[in-house]
Amino acid sequence: MxxxxxxxxxxxxxxxxxxxxxxxxxxILREAFFGTRRFEDFQRHLGIARNILTTRLCKLxxxxxxxxxxxxxxxxxxxxxxxxxxxxxLPILVALTxxxxxxILGTEAAPIKYIHxxxxxxxxxxxxxxxxxxPLMARDILLLPGPxxxxxxxxxxxxxxxxxERIQTNQQDQVI
Numbered sequence: 001m002x003x004x005x006x007x008x009x010x011x012x013x014x015x016x017x018x019x020x021x022x023x024x025x026x027x028i029l030r031e032a033f034f035g036t037r038r039f040e041d042f043q044r045h046l047g048i049a050r051n052i053l054t055t056r057l058c059k060l061x062x063x064x065x066x067x068x069x070x071x072x073x074x075x076x077x078x079x080x081x082x083x084x085x086x087x088x089x090l091p092i093l094v095a096l097t098x099x100x101x102x103x104i105l106g107t108e109a110a111p112i113k114y115i116h117x118x119x120x121x122x123x124x125x126x127x128x129x130x131x132x133x134x135p136l137m138a139r140d141i142l143l144l145p146g147p148x149x150x151x152x153x154x155x156x157x158x159x160x161x162x163x164x165e166r167i168q169t170n171q172q173d174q175v176i
Contacts, residue, residue: 095126
């Protein structure tokens with residue numbers, strides 16, 4: 001089954017999913033964070049078909065998420081390393097793991113734990129925070145058009161703001 005590309009959507013989530021949203025891709029990235037670097041090791045750890053692994057690794061390299069580097073100077077064999085762009089995906093991977101542990105497997109069945117090396121303690125849950133460190137909920141976040149917003153995106157965000165204001169007005173009317 002062929003997936004439709006999401007390029008036509010004016011949405012950063014859609015564009016990111018075009019790049020990393022396929023499940024093998026996220027598992028390859030998980031392995032890269034675990035320290036896997038060689039093609040054979042990715043294949044062995046994941047049980048993925050060679051052609052699929054080749055395609056995904058090429059896409060990750062072409063997009064700048066992984067670098068293909070020689071094992072040593074002049075060697076034909078190569079390994080794959082996360083770039084800065086790739087390393088920036090760590091919070092997404094950890095958040096997805098924590099969500100899966102909480103809502104799918106249950107924390108008592110979590111296959112791995114993320115531990116802070118310096119303290120030996122489990123890391124905190126990934127959260128969205130204000131600049132002052134205060135945890136934020138969805139209702140605390142205002143969505144405004146960015147520099148790349150289209151007319152349609154601006155209209156959609158205005159709809160959301162109008163709905164939010166109606167809800168707030170209704171709640172204030174009920175208190176009075």
